Amino acid sequence: MTRTVLVTGGSSGIGRAIAARFADDRAEVVITGRRADAVERAAKELGVRGVVCDATDPGRVAEVAGQLGTVDVLVNAAGGLPPEADGDGAALELLLAQWRASLAQNLLGAVLTTASVRDSFTAGGRVISIGSIGAERRGGSYGAAKAALAAWNASLSGELGPLGVTCNVISAGYIAGTDFFRGGMTDERHSALVAETHDKRPGTVDDIAATAHFLASPGARHITGQTIHVNGGAFTTR
Structure with missing residues (x-):
């Protein structure tokens, strides 16, 4: 039976790679994103359905969910660094805006999207959310939002x-190979991040896509409530 897979933030980076992996598996894939041109282009190139949707807009999220029918796999891949402050306004106001943006992009969008399709999940459904090593160290508002995402996931697992x-x-x-750093990645920073890993290489979007595909497979049916670290050993757990 063909599975329906919804990927937020599916027009670029990790989200796009995950959408491509499921499309190769002949799933019915729906990608969402905020920029119409990027969504249209990615959907055409991947051979999937593209829908313009800001995951932090409750009305739009509900509207899209109502068009989907049943959902087998939801991948919450939308997120990213908050926009740079423009320098206008009081320091505390700018700080508040940054934190609100981080929480909206990296936590609340996943919460809203998941809630919108909660009653549409099939038995054996999967919710996969993309977190970050930034939740463990030096993450600022972005890392704090990703840490909250993991905490929410544990609670969600108990509910679903x-x-x-x-x-x-x-x-x-x-x-590597994404626009996460918005052109701010230097050779020195790249080398430092690679040096932190045990396997001495950067991760790729395909590494994450393969992990998502596994978590959606029958072999992962007893794995839930977990945070799976895919970082080459840069952060380890036991």
Whole structure:
């Protein structure tokens, strides 16, 4: 049976790679994103359905959810660094705006999207949210939002588990080849981030896509409530 897979933030970076992986598996993939041109281009190139949707807009999220029918896999990949402060306004106001933006982009969008399709999940459904190594160290408002994402995921797993739906976070380390750093990645910073890993290489979007594909597979049906660290050993747990 063909699965329906919804990927937020699916027009670029990690989200796009995950959408491509499921599309290759002949799933019915729906990607969302805020920029119409990027969504249209990615959807055409991947052969999937594209819908313009800001995951932090409750009305739009509900509207899109109402168009989907059943959902087998939800991937909350939308997120990113908050916009740079423009320098206008009081320091505390700018700080508040930055933190609100981080929480909206990296936590609340996932919460709203998941809630909107909660009643649409099939038995054996999957919720996969993209976290970050920034939740463990030096993450600022972005890292704090990703840490909250993992805490929310643990609670969500308890709520949806009895319905046969698993919920997990993939905590990504440094992933090369994306626009996450908005052109701010230097050779020195790249080398430092790679040096932190055990395997001495940066991660790729395909590393994360493969992990997401596994978490959506029958082999992962008893894995839920977890944060899966995919970072080459830059951060380890036991």
